[in-house]
Amino acid sequence: MDEINKAQQEIAERATKKFREAFKGDPIVVRSPGRINIIGEHTDYNGGFVLPAAIDKAAYLAIALRDDDEIHLVAADLDENFSISLNELKPVGDVSWPNYILGSVAQFVKKEIALKGFNAVLISDVPIGAGLSSSAAVECATTYALSELMHTNLERLEMVKMSQTAEHEYAGVMCGIMDQFASMMGKQDHVIKLDCRSLQYDYVPFKLEGIKILLLDTNVKHSLASSEYNTRRKECSQAVSWIKEHEPRINSLRDVTEEMLDKYVLPKDKLIDKRSRFIVQEINRLQRACEDLQRGDIKSLGRKMFATHDGLSKMYEVSCDELDYMVEFVRNNDAVIGARMMGGGFGGCTINLVKEEAMDALIKDISLQYLKHFGKKPDAYIVSISDGTSRILS
Numbered sequence: 001m002d003e004i005n006k007a008q009q010e011i012a013e014r015a016t017k018k019f020r021e022a023f024k025g026d027p028i029v030v031r032s033p034g035r036i037n038i039i040g041e042h043t044d045y046n047g048g049f050v051l052p053a054a055i056d057k058a059a060y061l062a063i064a065l066r067d068d069d070e071i072h073l074v075a076a077d078l079d080e081n082f083s084i085s086l087n088e089l090k091p092v093g094d095v096s097w098p099n100y101i102l103g104s105v106a107q108f109v110k111k112e113i114a115l116k117g118f119n120a121v122l123i124s125d126v127p128i129g130a131g132l133s134s135s136a137a138v139e140c141a142t143t144y145a146l147s148e149l150m151h152t153n154l155e156r157l158e159m160v161k162m163s164q165t166a167e168h169e170y171a172g173v174m175c176g177i178m179d180q181f182a183s184m185m186g187k188q189d190h191v192i193k194l195d196c197r198s199l200q201y202d203y204v205p206f207k208l209e210g211i212k213i214l215l216l217d218t219n220v221k222h223s224l225a226s227s228e229y230n231t232r233r234k235e236c237s238q239a240v241s242w243i244k245e246h247e248p249r250i251n252s253l254r255d256v257t258e259e260m261l262d263k264y265v266l267p268k269d270k271l272i273d274k275r276s277r278f279i280v281q282e283i284n285r286l287q288r289a290c291e292d293l294q295r296g297d298i299k300s301l302g303r304k305m306f307a308t309h310d311g312l313s314k315m316y317e318v319s320c321d322e323l324d325y326m327v328e329f330v331r332n333n334d335a336v337i338g339a340r341m342m343g344g345g346f347g348g349c350t351i352n353l354v355k356e357e358a359m360d361a362l363i364k365d366i367s368l369q370y371l372k373h374f375g376k377k378p379d380a381y382i383v384s385i386s387d388g389t390s391r392i393l394s
């Protein structure tokens with residue numbers, strides 16, 4: 001067994017042990033990973049493309065059915081419990097983690113799929129609030145586990161959509177489909193080029209000789225639900241409706257050109273123009289980045305990652321001082337091929353493609369300087385690309 005699988009097995013065994021301490025019976029264990037995204041940010045809900053991958057950090061759910069309608073949950077790392085009846089399902093206000101599970105349960109109820117109550121223990125090593133989709137990991141783990149236990153034969157894509165709706169309805173974040181798709185559909189050593197409009201996708205090999213993926217966590221906890229994410233969505237759809245008045249075939253920013261923005265959006269509102277122009281550029285940038293990847297031109301891909309960061313920071317305005325600092329710190333370092341903030345923004349991680357031999361020195365250096373500058377320590381995770389949601393113990 002390789003190191004990664006061994007680590008997964010250990011967490012799964014820990015979840016099973018916790019389950020047996022808290023409940024009776026033998027659980028199954030489902031693992032569902034967090035995600036990275038190489039390029040293509042905030043493009044998913046605009047009908048564009050994204051280039052995510054599942055990582056070797058995941059949520060683990062040890063779970064078994066009950067004979068009644070009750071749901072009993074334990075978050076082992078947080079040492080918290082939560083119970084509710086299937087018949088009283090609703091979002092809970094004061095604790096957030098149960099919502100990701102309950103939101104997924106609610107999708108089965110909505111589809112009138114027969115369900116029973118269940119006991120579950122959650123353990124996750126996806127850092128919370130770091131932009132690595134810890135919530136999507138829990139949603140996908142729950143959806144997949146319930147589907148297994150109830151023998152539903154749901155297709156993976158259907159489970160992706162159910163998990164996304166769980167986030168909308170129980171976490172109040174009108175997210176696109178990227179996070180749940182990456183968690184559920186990830187493939188080891190591959191990124192997923194996903195067309196978020198047609199949902200067609202290709203796995204693109206992503207194992208770069210001598211280069212590793214480094215995530216630097218600002219430890220600024222972002223809260224997507226804190227309205228800015230939903231505001232960006234509204235700004236983008238405002239641009240689309242202004243353009244649609246003149247070009248009725250336009251349904252999303254995917255079909256929009258910068259000339260259309262010049263004509264129909266810029267004269268009306270500079271801010272909306274800036275937001276939507278970033279998205280139009282980002283969708284194009286991703287297409288060209290995929291060509292770089294195909295040609296093996298990693299330097300060119302890296303330059304595009306920096307360009308994406310600049311757009312997210314100055315045009316889409318979803319960065320923060322800490323993220324900007326981290327990207328500036330590595331921008332002229334020859335060992336760093338590309339870097340940018342990743343995910344929804346306002347905190348969380350930067351993603352960096354770093355030459356292996358320079359990795360340790362870089363982490364040491366940036367950790368020290370970041371601490372001096374912001375008075376708090378960053379975290380560093382070297383991640384590898386893993387498979388998506390699966391059952392790993394039964």
Ligand code: GAF
Pocket residue numbers: 040041042043044045133175176177178179224343344345
């Ligand atoms: C968050 C959302 F959940 C995704 O759907 C995506 O929009 C991302 O922010 C930004 O690219 O992770």
